[in-house]
Amino acid sequence: MNTKLIDWPTFIGALVLLLLVALPLVFYPEAGKEFVNMANDFMTGNFGFLYLLMGLLAFAFLLFVAFSKNGKIKLGNKEAEKEFGTISWAAMLFAAGIGSSILYWGMIEWAYYYQGPPFGIEAGTQEAIQWSPAYGIFHWGPIAWAIYTLPALPIAYFYYVRRKPVLKISEAVRPVLGRLVDGPLGITIDVLFIFGLLGGAGTTLALGTPMIAEGINDLTGIPITLGLKTGIMLLCTIIFAISAYSGLRRGIKVLSDINLWLAIFVLLFIFFFGPTLFISETTFTSIGLIADNFFKMATWLEPFANVEGYSETGFPEAWTVFYWAWWVVYAPFVGLFVARISRGRTIKEMILGTMIYGTIGCILFFGIMGNFGLYLQLTGSFDVIGFMDQNGAPAAIIAILNQLPMADVMVAVFTILAIIFLATTFDSSSYILAAVVQKEVHSEPLRWNRLFWAFTLCLLPLVLMFVGDLETLQTASIVAGFPVIFIMFLLAWSFMKASNEDIKESRNYEPPTIHINRREIVERIRKRRKERSALEALEDKQVDD
Ligand code: NM2
Helix, strand or coil, X not given: CCCCCECHHHHHHHHHHHHHHHHHXXXXXXXXXXXXXXXXXXXXXXXXXXHHHHHHHHHHHHHHHHCCHHHHCECXXXXXXXXXXXXXHHHHHHHHHCCCHHHHHHHHHHHHHHHCCCCCCCCCCHHHHHHHHHHHHHHCCHHHHHHHHXXXXXXXXXXXXXXXXXXXXXXXXXXXXXXXXXCHHHHHHHHHHHHHHHHHHHHHHHHHHHHHHHHHHHHHCCCCCHXXXXXXXXXXXXXXXXHHHHCHHHHHHHHHHHHHHHHHHHHHHHHHHCCHHHHHHHHHHHHHHHHHHHHHHHHCXXXXXXXXCCCCCCHHHHHHHHHHHHHHHHHHXXXXXXXXXXXXXXXXXXXXXXXXXXXXXXHHHHHHHHXXXXXHHHHCCCCHHHHHHHHCHHHHHHHHHCCCCCHHHHHHHHHXXXXXXXXXXXXXXXXXXXHHCECCCCCCCCHHHHXXXXXXHHHHHHHHHHHCCHHHHHHHHHHHCHXXXXXXXXXXXXXXXXXXXXXXXXXXXXXXXXXXXXXXXHHHHHHHHHHHHHHHHHHHHCCCC
């Protein structure tokens, strides 16, 4: 086992913080819950503004960078080829950043807005119905994807352009913080990020497991018990641990590709066997509604909540702020991951690709799955909301699927898809967690290290599930993400500083005129390619850890 490459202070720091949070929750669940809820109310109530501002700024910043001179910078040297084709690249980034939660919320988010609409609109009215399929798309739309993309900029820049073999958040803010990064501040930044991600992933697991359990129960009749849910978590862990262990090209990419095709199948099936015209029209209209109200939605905070006579809905805290916080805890991880797979692309391609493919992907899920449910509700063929209020959201999701032709097959495919979606988020999370606790990452993080984080990622949710409190974990993760907002600002600043410096320097630099003939250049490229593929083959073979 190779341990020389491990950055022990970060490794141990993250574990200690994890235990410091988990143990009190295990031993004093009630008090722990109260404390976490209080902290959450405090954060979202008082700093909701900061979250929404961060979202808008990230969005504006990325558009600016994409079309500026900095956007033209290529990740890697001039002749670097794209490491992954665009379809695989988009599938990987989508599968990494989006987990089983999209199946959950894509199916059912509208039902919550239908009952508790935004902007003080009365529930059940025409207006409320209009907003219900649109708001989910907004919460998974361009601002959300901008939050995801921002950290990728400095990270990819340092990894491929400045060629520092370090995949760490702290390293990406070095231009701003300088030598401070080498001390406790750098470790704190990495530990906070790891902690936030463990929390965010916990939220994913907390939502995904009951839904998968409902699917299995529907198919096999096995009652939903703690044992079944534990089994599901272990199964998912094993799948993604194998994938993370096999690495980027063999494990993660293969699973992401399967994920993509299976998702396309489910979406096409619902689209064609469901109400095709209703789905198309409602999705299209929702996009218009969002475009028309983009800034209103992006800034709505209910500032008059304390004014007499104004009835507070709590919508912004419960939804938009919660969502931005959830995207933020995942963002540095997705940034690291997107950076890692983007060799050979320009910054502009990386930004626009992530934001556009990401948003389109989410529109498809919300538009197709959500509007199928909404259609059932509006036509009266199945009372989704009544069913959900009685039996909970996970059961309602499976019940909606049961309205499709070949329902059994669809529930089965959906359940498998949920498991794979979960696994593709968790394999890349453990891959990145391993990278962050290493001093250097040459091609891939060490294998034992990847495996270690795969199991750690599940340990906390598993333990908390036995204490019966996955929801507290969900809330805790959002609280844990608060410091990450500030890291986001640092990341943006860092990228601008470093890339502007380099651009300025290269302007002052006169390339010497060298005369080499074409044959010689071709020979050289060929030789270098050969060397690179030999090196890659060697790295693949290394089972040194
Ligand atoms: N986000 C996209 O569970 C998941 O789908 C992972 C969730 C942040 C809302 C990410």
